[in-house]
Amino acid sequence: MYAVVGCSECSNLWIIEGRSETTQCPRCGSRRGYEKRKKFVTTDDASHARDVRASMLANRQGEGEAFAKLDSFDALEADVADGVVDDDEYLEESGLDVEEVEAAGDRDQRQPNRSGSKKEIVKRALAELERPTDDDVIEYAGERGVSAEYVRDALEKLTRRGVASENRGRYRLL
Secondary structure (H helix, E strand, C coil): CEEEEECCCCCCEEEEECCCCEEECCCCCCEEEHHHCEEEEEECCHHHHHHHHHHHHHHHCCCHHHHHCCCCHHHHHHHHHHHCCCHHHHHHHCCCCHHHHHHHHHCCCCCCCCCCCHHHHHHHHHHHCCCCCHHHHHHHHHCCCCCHHHHHHHHHHHHHCCCEEEECCEEEEC
8 A cells, every 4th residue: 555645844745655653754854653644645556656746746836737748657667668778779879889899998998907995905915815015915906906005005004903913024904
């Protein structure tokens, strides 16, 4: 069951699915018992509830006539779903070779070959390498697009915060 309800504090309209003891306004946060909320319509159809709420909002703004000319949400969603063009089709229709575009994206030098943030890469180096030194971590992170300067700063911060330890130039993750 769906109900279009209103807030007595801020006049917000929203849809509630099911029936709970209390409801909270998503705009102002006021909490009221379900029975105390003003229910404008109660229906088993979610689409009908969406249409009623949208109509009420349009009427509030003086656009009721314009809204009446529109199709229902279900009809609009069906139109959009049928009219969507996927990326490959768009590129082909634009006169581009899809395989060449993908290959260019794969070899883009501006995008470093890394997964995760720079900090995650430094931490992963400490976890994966056995008793790494500064140079080991710098090499590992450098292969993933992280600068040596960042690695040095990150190692210092990680040891200061107690996330990693350093003993005789060797690091380990705690």
